Amino acid sequence: MILPITLYGDPVLRKVTPEIDKDYPNLNELIENMFETxxxxxxxxxxxxxxxxxxxxxxxxxxxxxxxxxxxxxxKKALINPQIIERTGVEESMEEGCLSVPGIREDVSRPTKIRIQYYDTDWNFYDETYEGFAARVIQHEYDHLDGILFVDHCxxxxxxxLKGKLTNIAKGKIRAPYQVRPPRK
Incomplete structure:
Protein backbone atom coordinates (compact mmCIF):
# COMPACT_ATOMS: atom_id res chain seq x y z
CA MET A 1 0.00 0.00 0.00
CA ILE A 2 1.32 3.42 -0.92
CA LEU A 3 1.48 5.73 2.08
CA PRO A 4 1.25 9.53 1.90
CA ILE A 5 4.60 11.25 2.37
CA THR A 6 4.75 13.81 5.16
CA LEU A 7 5.75 17.28 4.00
CA TYR A 8 8.21 19.79 5.45
CA GLY A 9 6.67 21.68 8.35
CA ASP A 10 5.12 18.66 10.06
CA PRO A 11 6.46 18.29 13.63
CA VAL A 12 7.08 14.53 13.19
CA LEU A 13 9.97 15.41 10.86
CA ARG A 14 11.70 17.30 13.70
CA LYS A 15 11.51 14.65 16.42
CA VAL A 16 14.27 12.32 17.53
CA THR A 17 12.84 8.85 17.03
CA PRO A 18 12.76 6.14 19.70
CA GLU A 19 13.87 2.57 19.07
CA ILE A 20 11.29 -0.15 18.54
CA ASP A 21 11.23 -3.79 19.62
CA LYS A 22 10.39 -7.06 17.91
CA ASP A 23 6.75 -6.72 18.90
CA TYR A 24 6.16 -3.51 16.94
CA PRO A 25 2.76 -4.10 15.29
CA ASN A 26 2.74 -5.09 11.61
CA LEU A 27 6.42 -4.19 11.16
CA ASN A 28 7.01 -6.31 8.05
CA GLU A 29 3.87 -4.93 6.41
CA LEU A 30 5.00 -1.39 7.25
CA ILE A 31 8.41 -2.04 5.70
CA GLU A 32 6.82 -3.43 2.52
CA ASN A 33 4.57 -0.35 2.36
CA MET A 34 7.54 1.95 2.85
CA PHE A 35 9.42 0.30 -0.03
CA GLU A 36 6.33 0.55 -2.25
CA THR A 37 5.87 4.22 -1.28
CA LYS A 76 18.49 -2.76 -0.73
CA LYS A 77 17.92 -2.67 3.02
CA ALA A 78 15.53 -2.04 5.86
CA LEU A 79 17.46 -0.70 8.85
CA ILE A 80 15.78 -1.03 12.24
CA ASN A 81 17.12 0.93 15.22
CA PRO A 82 20.21 2.10 13.31
CA GLN A 83 23.06 3.87 15.06
CA ILE A 84 25.90 5.50 13.16
CA ILE A 85 29.00 4.65 15.16
CA GLU A 86 31.61 6.48 13.12
CA ARG A 87 31.85 9.00 10.27
CA THR A 88 35.20 9.20 8.52
CA GLY A 89 36.70 10.03 5.16
CA VAL A 90 36.80 13.38 3.47
CA GLU A 91 33.80 15.70 3.39
CA GLU A 92 32.29 15.55 -0.07
CA SER A 93 29.57 17.82 -1.42
CA MET A 94 26.79 16.44 -3.59
CA GLU A 95 23.33 17.62 -4.58
CA GLU A 96 20.54 16.07 -2.51
CA GLY A 97 16.79 16.21 -2.55
CA CYS A 98 14.10 14.82 -0.28
CA LEU A 99 10.63 13.40 -0.82
CA SER A 100 9.40 15.47 2.16
CA VAL A 101 10.81 18.65 0.63
CA PRO A 102 9.67 18.37 -3.01
CA GLY A 103 11.09 20.68 -5.64
CA ILE A 104 14.22 21.65 -3.70
CA ARG A 105 17.70 20.29 -4.35
CA GLU A 106 20.81 21.60 -2.62
CA ASP A 107 24.47 20.68 -2.22
CA VAL A 108 25.16 18.93 1.08
CA SER A 109 28.58 18.09 2.43
CA ARG A 110 28.91 14.73 4.18
CA PRO A 111 31.72 12.34 5.19
CA THR A 112 32.38 9.70 2.54
CA LYS A 113 32.56 6.73 4.93
CA ILE A 114 30.41 5.55 7.83
CA ARG A 115 30.12 2.65 10.21
CA ILE A 116 26.57 1.75 11.23
CA GLN A 117 24.93 -0.82 13.48
CA TYR A 118 21.33 -1.93 12.92
CA TYR A 119 18.89 -4.84 12.86
CA ASP A 120 17.30 -6.29 9.74
CA THR A 121 13.70 -7.51 9.40
CA ASP A 122 14.61 -10.86 10.98
CA TRP A 123 16.24 -9.02 13.91
CA ASN A 124 19.74 -10.06 12.89
CA PHE A 125 22.33 -7.56 14.15
CA TYR A 126 24.75 -5.93 11.69
CA ASP A 127 27.83 -3.78 12.14
CA GLU A 128 28.81 -2.57 8.67
CA THR A 129 30.87 0.06 6.89
CA TYR A 130 29.67 1.93 3.81
CA GLU A 131 31.39 4.36 1.49
CA GLY A 132 30.43 6.71 -1.32
CA PHE A 133 26.82 7.05 -2.40
CA ALA A 134 25.61 4.28 -0.06
CA ALA A 135 27.08 6.19 2.89
CA ARG A 136 25.36 9.37 1.67
CA VAL A 137 21.94 7.70 1.38
CA ILE A 138 22.29 6.20 4.86
CA GLN A 139 23.34 9.52 6.39
CA HIS A 140 20.45 11.36 4.70
CA GLU A 141 17.86 8.86 5.97
CA TYR A 142 19.54 8.59 9.37
CA ASP A 143 19.26 12.36 9.76
CA HIS A 144 15.47 11.98 9.50
CA LEU A 145 15.58 9.75 12.57
CA ASP A 146 17.23 12.57 14.50
CA GLY A 147 14.84 15.27 13.29
CA ILE A 148 17.30 16.71 10.77
CA LEU A 149 16.47 17.57 7.14
CA PHE A 150 18.98 18.04 4.33
CA VAL A 151 18.15 21.76 4.14
CA ASP A 152 19.46 22.10 7.71
CA HIS A 153 22.95 21.45 6.27
CA CYS A 154 22.69 24.53 4.02
CA LEU A 162 14.90 28.86 0.29
CA LYS A 163 12.60 30.40 2.93
CA GLY A 164 9.74 31.21 0.52
CA LYS A 165 9.75 27.74 -1.04
CA LEU A 166 9.93 26.05 2.37
CA THR A 167 7.07 28.22 3.66
CA ASN A 168 4.93 27.19 0.68
CA ILE A 169 5.67 23.50 1.32
CA ALA A 170 4.81 23.94 5.02
CA LYS A 171 1.49 25.52 4.00
CA GLY A 172 0.74 22.63 1.64
CA LYS A 173 1.08 24.87 -1.42
CA ILE A 174 3.06 22.35 -3.43
CA ARG A 175 2.45 19.85 -6.17
CA ALA A 176 4.34 16.60 -6.00
CA PRO A 177 4.18 13.68 -8.45
CA TYR A 178 3.33 11.34 -5.56
CA GLN A 179 0.84 11.22 -2.70
CA VAL A 180 1.65 13.67 0.09
CA ARG A 181 0.17 14.63 3.43
CA PRO A 182 0.19 18.33 4.30
CA PRO A 183 1.94 19.20 7.53
CA ARG A 184 0.02 18.76 10.77
CA LYS A 185 0.52 21.50 13.31
Missing amino acids: MYNAEGVGLAAPQVGLNIRLFVADATILADEDPQLKDF STLRKRF
Whole structure:
Protein backbone atom coordinates (compact mmCIF):
# COMPACT_ATOMS: atom_id res chain seq x y z
CA MET A 1 0.00 0.00 0.00
CA ILE A 2 1.32 3.42 -0.92
CA LEU A 3 1.48 5.73 2.08
CA PRO A 4 1.25 9.53 1.90
CA ILE A 5 4.60 11.25 2.37
CA THR A 6 4.75 13.81 5.16
CA LEU A 7 5.75 17.28 4.00
CA TYR A 8 8.21 19.79 5.45
CA GLY A 9 6.67 21.68 8.35
CA ASP A 10 5.12 18.66 10.06
CA PRO A 11 6.46 18.29 13.63
CA VAL A 12 7.08 14.53 13.19
CA LEU A 13 9.97 15.41 10.86
CA ARG A 14 11.70 17.30 13.70
CA LYS A 15 11.51 14.65 16.42
CA VAL A 16 14.27 12.32 17.53
CA THR A 17 12.84 8.85 17.03
CA PRO A 18 12.76 6.14 19.70
CA GLU A 19 13.87 2.57 19.07
CA ILE A 20 11.29 -0.15 18.54
CA ASP A 21 11.23 -3.79 19.62
CA LYS A 22 10.39 -7.06 17.91
CA ASP A 23 6.75 -6.72 18.90
CA TYR A 24 6.16 -3.51 16.94
CA PRO A 25 2.76 -4.10 15.29
CA ASN A 26 2.74 -5.09 11.61
CA LEU A 27 6.42 -4.19 11.16
CA ASN A 28 7.01 -6.31 8.05
CA GLU A 29 3.87 -4.93 6.41
CA LEU A 30 5.00 -1.39 7.25
CA ILE A 31 8.41 -2.04 5.70
CA GLU A 32 6.82 -3.43 2.52
CA ASN A 33 4.57 -0.35 2.36
CA MET A 34 7.54 1.95 2.85
CA PHE A 35 9.42 0.30 -0.03
CA GLU A 36 6.33 0.55 -2.25
CA THR A 37 5.87 4.22 -1.28
CA MET A 38 9.54 4.97 -1.97
CA TYR A 39 9.45 3.28 -5.39
CA ASN A 40 6.22 5.07 -6.31
CA ALA A 41 7.87 8.43 -5.51
CA GLU A 42 11.08 7.42 -7.34
CA GLY A 43 13.21 7.78 -4.23
CA VAL A 44 16.21 5.76 -3.05
CA GLY A 45 15.44 6.05 0.66
CA LEU A 46 12.52 6.66 2.99
CA ALA A 47 12.49 7.09 6.77
CA ALA A 48 9.55 6.29 9.03
CA PRO A 49 8.99 9.97 10.00
CA GLN A 50 8.43 10.67 6.30
CA VAL A 51 5.30 8.52 6.50
CA GLY A 52 4.25 10.09 9.79
CA LEU A 53 5.71 7.55 12.20
CA ASN A 54 8.00 8.52 15.05
CA ILE A 55 10.07 5.31 15.08
CA ARG A 56 13.72 4.48 14.36
CA LEU A 57 13.43 2.79 10.96
CA PHE A 58 14.31 3.53 7.36
CA VAL A 59 14.46 1.72 4.04
CA ALA A 60 16.88 2.26 1.17
CA ASP A 61 17.33 0.83 -2.30
CA ALA A 62 19.99 2.28 -4.58
CA THR A 63 20.34 -0.82 -6.79
CA ILE A 64 18.97 1.20 -9.72
CA LEU A 65 22.31 3.07 -9.71
CA ALA A 66 24.48 -0.06 -9.79
CA ASP A 67 25.51 0.56 -13.41
CA GLU A 68 27.19 3.79 -12.28
CA ASP A 69 28.45 2.40 -8.95
CA PRO A 70 28.88 -1.41 -8.74
CA GLN A 71 28.98 -1.20 -4.91
CA LEU A 72 25.23 -0.51 -5.05
CA LYS A 73 24.39 -3.82 -6.76
CA ASP A 74 22.92 -5.33 -3.58
CA PHE A 75 22.12 -2.13 -1.71
CA LYS A 76 18.49 -2.76 -0.73
CA LYS A 77 17.92 -2.67 3.02
CA ALA A 78 15.53 -2.04 5.86
CA LEU A 79 17.46 -0.70 8.85
CA ILE A 80 15.78 -1.03 12.24
CA ASN A 81 17.12 0.93 15.22
CA PRO A 82 20.21 2.10 13.31
CA GLN A 83 23.06 3.87 15.06
CA ILE A 84 25.90 5.50 13.16
CA ILE A 85 29.00 4.65 15.16
CA GLU A 86 31.61 6.48 13.12
CA ARG A 87 31.85 9.00 10.27
CA THR A 88 35.20 9.20 8.52
CA GLY A 89 36.70 10.03 5.16
CA VAL A 90 36.80 13.38 3.47
CA GLU A 91 33.80 15.70 3.39
CA GLU A 92 32.29 15.55 -0.07
CA SER A 93 29.57 17.82 -1.42
CA MET A 94 26.79 16.44 -3.59
CA GLU A 95 23.33 17.62 -4.58
CA GLU A 96 20.54 16.07 -2.51
CA GLY A 97 16.79 16.21 -2.55
CA CYS A 98 14.10 14.82 -0.28
CA LEU A 99 10.63 13.40 -0.82
CA SER A 100 9.40 15.47 2.16
CA VAL A 101 10.81 18.65 0.63
CA PRO A 102 9.67 18.37 -3.01
CA GLY A 103 11.09 20.68 -5.64
CA ILE A 104 14.22 21.65 -3.70
CA ARG A 105 17.70 20.29 -4.35
CA GLU A 106 20.81 21.60 -2.62
CA ASP A 107 24.47 20.68 -2.22
CA VAL A 108 25.16 18.93 1.08
CA SER A 109 28.58 18.09 2.43
CA ARG A 110 28.91 14.73 4.18
CA PRO A 111 31.72 12.34 5.19
CA THR A 112 32.38 9.70 2.54
CA LYS A 113 32.56 6.73 4.93
CA ILE A 114 30.41 5.55 7.83
CA ARG A 115 30.12 2.65 10.21
CA ILE A 116 26.57 1.75 11.23
CA GLN A 117 24.93 -0.82 13.48
CA TYR A 118 21.33 -1.93 12.92
CA TYR A 119 18.89 -4.84 12.86
CA ASP A 120 17.30 -6.29 9.74
CA THR A 121 13.70 -7.51 9.40
CA ASP A 122 14.61 -10.86 10.98
CA TRP A 123 16.24 -9.02 13.91
CA ASN A 124 19.74 -10.06 12.89
CA PHE A 125 22.33 -7.56 14.15
CA TYR A 126 24.75 -5.93 11.69
CA ASP A 127 27.83 -3.78 12.14
CA GLU A 128 28.81 -2.57 8.67
CA THR A 129 30.87 0.06 6.89
CA TYR A 130 29.67 1.93 3.81
CA GLU A 131 31.39 4.36 1.49
CA GLY A 132 30.43 6.71 -1.32
CA PHE A 133 26.82 7.05 -2.40
CA ALA A 134 25.61 4.28 -0.06
CA ALA A 135 27.08 6.19 2.89
CA ARG A 136 25.36 9.37 1.67
CA VAL A 137 21.94 7.70 1.38
CA ILE A 138 22.29 6.20 4.86
CA GLN A 139 23.34 9.52 6.39
CA HIS A 140 20.45 11.36 4.70
CA GLU A 141 17.86 8.86 5.97
CA TYR A 142 19.54 8.59 9.37
CA ASP A 143 19.26 12.36 9.76
CA HIS A 144 15.47 11.98 9.50
CA LEU A 145 15.58 9.75 12.57
CA ASP A 146 17.23 12.57 14.50
CA GLY A 147 14.84 15.27 13.29
CA ILE A 148 17.30 16.71 10.77
CA LEU A 149 16.47 17.57 7.14
CA PHE A 150 18.98 18.04 4.33
CA VAL A 151 18.15 21.76 4.14
CA ASP A 152 19.46 22.10 7.71
CA HIS A 153 22.95 21.45 6.27
CA CYS A 154 22.69 24.53 4.02
CA SER A 155 24.38 27.82 4.83
CA THR A 156 22.39 30.59 6.49
CA LEU A 157 22.40 32.50 3.20
CA ARG A 158 21.02 29.52 1.23
CA LYS A 159 18.32 29.03 3.88
CA ARG A 160 17.24 32.63 3.38
CA PHE A 161 16.92 32.02 -0.36
CA LEU A 162 14.90 28.86 0.29
CA LYS A 163 12.60 30.40 2.93
CA GLY A 164 9.74 31.21 0.52
CA LYS A 165 9.75 27.74 -1.04
CA LEU A 166 9.93 26.05 2.37
CA THR A 167 7.07 28.22 3.66
CA ASN A 168 4.93 27.19 0.68
CA ILE A 169 5.67 23.50 1.32
CA ALA A 170 4.81 23.94 5.02
CA LYS A 171 1.49 25.52 4.00
CA GLY A 172 0.74 22.63 1.64
CA LYS A 173 1.08 24.87 -1.42
CA ILE A 174 3.06 22.35 -3.43
CA ARG A 175 2.45 19.85 -6.17
CA ALA A 176 4.34 16.60 -6.00
CA PRO A 177 4.18 13.68 -8.45
CA TYR A 178 3.33 11.34 -5.56
CA GLN A 179 0.84 11.22 -2.70
CA VAL A 180 1.65 13.67 0.09
CA ARG A 181 0.17 14.63 3.43
CA PRO A 182 0.19 18.33 4.30
CA PRO A 183 1.94 19.20 7.53
CA ARG A 184 0.02 18.76 10.77
CA LYS A 185 0.52 21.50 13.31
